[in-house]
Amino acid sequence: MPDVEDYGSFETAWCPGCGNFPLLKAVKEGLAAAGLEPCRVLFVSGIGQAAKAPHYLRANLFNGLHGRALPVATGAKLANPGLTVIAESGDGCMYGEGGNHFLAALRRNIDLTVLVHNNQVYGLTKGQASPTSGAGFVTKAQPAGVWSEPFNPVATAVSLRAGFVARGFSGWGDHLADLIRQAIEHRGISLVDILQPCVSFNKVNTFAWYRERVYDLPGEYDPRDWEKAMKISMEWGERIPLGVVYRGERRAFDDAFTTLSEGPLAGRNTDRDLLERIMDRYA
């Protein structure tokens, strides 16, 4: 069984005090709790402060384009179903530039774990509004404040009946690590939207702001009740629920391809008889 140390420790390019630090720690703990060897795990990230996270642990990594973590993760998972594939990136990356892939991945219900560092701001590009920024949030790009309604990833995921929908908080390390473990263990798509304070550019949604509001969904809360989940997913503002909001039963997309039960696509033999038979159909 690997332990947290097996995931290594690296110098980061983050600001001191950033919510990404406890988040990174929770990811490693979640991986260790799930008992995964680094070489069996593939992280796929996009671009942003959050997207650097997998550079700061030991695992396989494909750090791709801004917004495109999910398609790359999908391709990799379909090519090698034996990999545990984790798509990790920021709110701008996953819900902004990558919004269409987010919808499609939820619909596919492919066996990926999606970790979103939701700091409600574009960190790396210095503080423009992100899709989850609150209405009225003032930035240099939105000097009169954000006008659009914030995107609610949890509600969207529940409304599309994604298999596993959770919200964590980087200030609640153990709780978060456990959500990540559960997400990894869930077969089908699992979303963990993680509230992650950005100390440099988001002076509204700070550690203190979140701490005052977050609460753990009570033990009796049944994440299999879609209607309740839908309602809970809309709760935001005074109180913000953390935990597994929804769990649905859906067939995993990976099962759509029977050939995947035979393992990775790499290194397979080409069936020459079959090739010939296919060619002969053109005779």
Place this chain on the structure above:
Amino acid sequence: MPDVEDYGSFETAWCPGCGNFPLLKAVKEGLAAAGLEPCRVLFVSGIGQAAKAPHYLRANLFNGLHGRALPVATGAKLANPGLTVIAESGDGCMYGEGGNHFLAALRRNIDLTVLVHNNQVYGLTKGQASPTSGAGFVTKAQPAGVWSEPFNPVATAVSLRAGFVARGFSGWGDHLADLIRQAIEHRGISLVDILQPCVSFNKVNTFAWYRERVYDLPGEYDPRDWEKAMKISMEWGERIPLGVVYRGERRAFDDAFTTLSEGPLAGRNTDRDLLERIMDRYA
């Protein structure tokens, strides 16, 4: 007051019997009922069979790229708030290629009317699955049947609290025309998802199939009740509700830009004093 004839009549490139014909008629009736002169209306469409529709009536038209009707419509509306801007296209165009814009437009709540010909298939490219195709739908591209869950545009729009969310059926012409009129009259984004049989490529969701299932939301149904709307939006299969599913109160995005109260951006004078003052800030 313009009447339906003012919107003209043209030869089309559609298949005989296509659900687009009654839909086109309903659009013209809706426009006439809303009392709009053709020259005050701008249609923006994408690419697909549906996207050809605005070529078949008299109005201003920007027929752009596949998937990109909403951004063009947004830009045009922001440049000329006096225009009635209608984005019209197919399910593949709006919910597939254009999915990210769909989410963003709902969040913005800009004053656009969005008409989606939802035939649950890619018509123009000859019958591949669309985002709304039912699970198990067999096509040449999905020989083993569609595996993903269908996209539910109505549920997504309600979950994001869009201002006006409706479902129509091209087989119910008058009902549809009235929905379109209401959508046009609503300030803020209004979605009319229109069930539109494709006689050439969708042999499952036919006129008969829809007719057996659709029903009109009863008079006592209150589209302002979000929870009920959310529930109704999930109804699909045995029974499919038609009508205005949800109506929310949200500030229209157009109000974010105070300058728009002064009318179109075209032809404005440049304030030379202001230019000089701005330049002087660099002194």
Place this chain on the structure above:
Amino acid sequence: MRRTIVHSVGDSAFNVLIGGEAGQGLVTVGQLLAKSLVRSGFAVVVTQGYQSRIRGGHNSFSIRFGGGALAAPQEAVNLLVALDQETVRIHGGDIRQDGLVLLGEGLDPGGLASLKVPLRELAEERFSNVVALGAAASLLGLDEEVVVKAMSRTFGGRKAGVAEGNRNALGKAYQWAAAFDLPVESPPAPPLVPLRLMMNGNEAIALGALSAGVRFCAFYPMTPSTTIPLALAGWAGEAGLVVEQAEDEISAVNMAIGASFAGAPSLVATSGGGFALMTEGVSLAGMTETPLVIVIAQRPGPATGLPTRTEQGDLEFVLHAGHGEFPRAILSPGSVEECFQLTRRAFALAEKSQGPVFVLTDQFLADSYRDVKPFDIRSLEPVTAGSPVAGVKVPYERYADAADGVSPRLLPGLTEHLVVADSDEHTRDGHLTEDLDVRRQMVEKRLRKQEILLGEVVPPSLEGAGNPGILLVSWGSVKGAAEEAVSTLRAAGRSAAAMHFSQVWPLAPGQFLEIMRSAERVICVEGNATGQMARLIRRETGFEVREKILRYDGLPITPEYILREIQGGG
């Protein structure tokens, strides 16, 4: 309007054009007739003209056939099979003096030599297209059994009544047509030749990919590329492929990169507008050094343009697509065989150079059925994704320095080594860096791989001798037309040669520059409006191709078109 018809060598060939509305079953008739011709030993070249709609409008399916080898379409029509009046109006002018219109009794041949088929008498209306097929096949002297066999394959699976109805309609049509002759004889049945396949360009690309070991294909439908993923999807179950329709082209290219990174030889196929959305992904493949085969089936642009027509307008776009600088290769098949062979080559080059390789085709070739000698498909080697783990230096570095720029490529999850790839500039171990010395080294490492590609350039082919009076330079689907035009010129006693580029990037001037210099006149023949290949040649060699024969109305370049232009141009 009757065009001046320039007869080409094709006089030994015969051209049947079937025209009608979409939805009248004309493609089925065309395919069956072409298949029957191939089965009877003829060479065929099919040209399909259709519109961006599902029903109505005007479509055409023309089959040029002959006893020898054929590689180009032909304008002049010997036999026009008109399923509607529009066909007579549009194509009447293309009928040769000695040609014939075959049409239903209700249609008006407009003064052309014609034969009216008593459709209603011979079969129910829904079998009209088969009656037309039977009549045409009979006139062409094809053995009825050959047509029946082709038909039974196509309609075999249908409801009982349908197959029978078709069979009867065909028989009736054969009987009826037996009484008639063509004004000019069609080519005699060729001596028995070994079995040939009938395949269009897209099918050959799909089959080439399959034989090269493709394991993953993601796509978003776009005419005229869609039939490639559709063919692969059709084989996916039996051949163990994953074919996935993506939510958009951006997703398609990124999925393919992810799959390739994880070890599946991967392909995407699209057309210009969809490819535009993939250009960031192309750059990603370049930066992460991920093998990727990208097929682009061109159609006329800009923007949506003419979705179902042909053009060669995207050469420069593809050559420079993606920001930043990185190596690539662009193959441009000139025939259906080349579609197969060059797609295979694309997979090999992509793996070898660890980057993006393009196959640039177009609607004409994509949809052009031809007779094809069966490939020696058993003996062809598929590619192997990734490098052997044996001998890899530890700790493993994905971007380890290498003299030729190619680092060992391990696949994630398949060994105990960690594989780290990055779209940022990165150190050898794949982690992001802002070290500017490393940056310089990595740029140089990536660019060194261009040499590998340069070492494997497919040399341009040359038909005809050196020092020609006229040298026609072509690329991609224009090959057959240019070569046939040259044969015609030579048959007329003129000194001419045809040089064809089946690979347009990189160029190795040593392979062609001398020949160009030796020609009196060099003429680029391209399916675009500005002469993109001519510009590229000048850029790479300084040699200015002064004359151009260009076409940009959406139709393929034909031998006649070239000859007219040469004559027109003096």
Place this chain on the structure above:
Amino acid sequence: MRRTIVHSVGDSAFNVLIGGEAGQGLVTVGQLLAKSLVRSGFAVVVTQGYQSRIRGGHNSFSIRFGGGALAAPQEAVNLLVALDQETVRIHGGDIRQDGLVLLGEGLDPGGLASLKVPLRELAEERFSNVVALGAAASLLGLDEEVVVKAMSRTFGGRKAGVAEGNRNALGKAYQWAAAFDLPVESPPAPPLVPLRLMMNGNEAIALGALSAGVRFCAFYPMTPSTTIPLALAGWAGEAGLVVEQAEDEISAVNMAIGASFAGAPSLVATSGGGFALMTEGVSLAGMTETPLVIVIAQRPGPATGLPTRTEQGDLEFVLHAGHGEFPRAILSPGSVEECFQLTRRAFALAEKSQGPVFVLTDQFLADSYRDVKPFDIRSLEPVTAGSPVAGVKVPYERYADAADGVSPRLLPGLTEHLVVADSDEHTRDGHLTEDLDVRRQMVEKRLRKQEILLGEVVPPSLEGAGNPGILLVSWGSVKGAAEEAVSTLRAAGRSAAAMHFSQVWPLAPGQFLEIMRSAERVICVEGNATGQMARLIRRETGFEVREKILRYDGLPITPEYILREIQGGG
């Protein structure tokens, strides 16, 4: 490592480099010092080097200043202001023999001539950066009041204590530093010159756009382009603009096209990767004939590359971006003034040719503050979107035929005429067509507009005489460095000239080919690894630029870099 320092004409200039971590307030110090220099009558050229992170790492802000005109960065450092130890390590080697390190008492100058500032003594730690500013300004002989004024503008709005604390820290630093002299005198205060602005390339682009009448800007943040839309957003309220952050770059470009169609002169700004996503939109602007200004601030690629560094690697990509063939122009400013002027020109050309026009800049120029003569901004004309309705033929046709290809452009909803635009091939009235004759005419109509652009090409500038021994050819931000290198060569008695392209497409060979031919050696100086401009020149003229000075490590080309390469290359 100490590089051979090649002194350039810049010996009359003086280079201050401030280095430290992100978050230490070094950009503020740099801006204030630069502003104070400009206010004191000096010319300045700022070079910013920063990393893709918000805190930590190593950043630099270097200000070269002098009494005359300056247009290029300089490597050799006269005064190094080290806010951290890393700065000494990285830039110590760049200090001139007669240079000085100014640093806090806790840091080690590593044997270099140095002056240690007793930071703790002079002020609280949070004001350290202002102490450094004061010490440096004092050493440079700047009037304290000038610095105070600059500071009060920057910190004016802050909390009371802060402004005061800063003011005190500055005063203390001035007092302390009065006792010291630089080893070599800094340039004498120049004679009073008329007021000059301080502005970087992106600010000048934004201001140019504003003066040109921009009314709409959509963008998705991407370094180093973001400060353009941010500047516009800052003015939006007062100036009546709509600036909208889009959900992605595809949306941004399509929004801008929609807004332009509806009559708002529109701009998008991005960098390579974001632009890749816009290429389909570029083609749409070409097809629908919609004016659009696209600013691309280049950074090193491929893919994410080095997000905060500079490069000129996207010339060919931008030139061919978008499928299909349509006219475009690409302007490539070489100075901050040109950023302003050419952005204005871009709006005019976009409207005139009804299509996409590009402004191709890069990180170096984007972030490079310079002293700029105030523009005669009152008298500059903005563009007018659309054509007058008077005289329009009825029924109105958006794509009416026109000798020069430019049809009258009415705006939808503003007249009683219907305006119909289409991304498919279309008839004159804008409706989609599959008529192939119309297709041909429309291709030709669109391409005729290239002539308009060709008639308005900004001619390349030439510094130096004809028949030079060495001709340096540059484009974009390299202008100043190439010109200064030439001055230095000439000062050393060599025959040299500099030719700069502020517009890279279209090219008018008549404007430059003779001069190139007249030179003994022609050397292209470009910030990329393959010599893209050299290739383009050969493609358009046949003239092969055999020598190249290239840079692709993310740093701007300097006069020293060029001179080293020329000497190295013999």
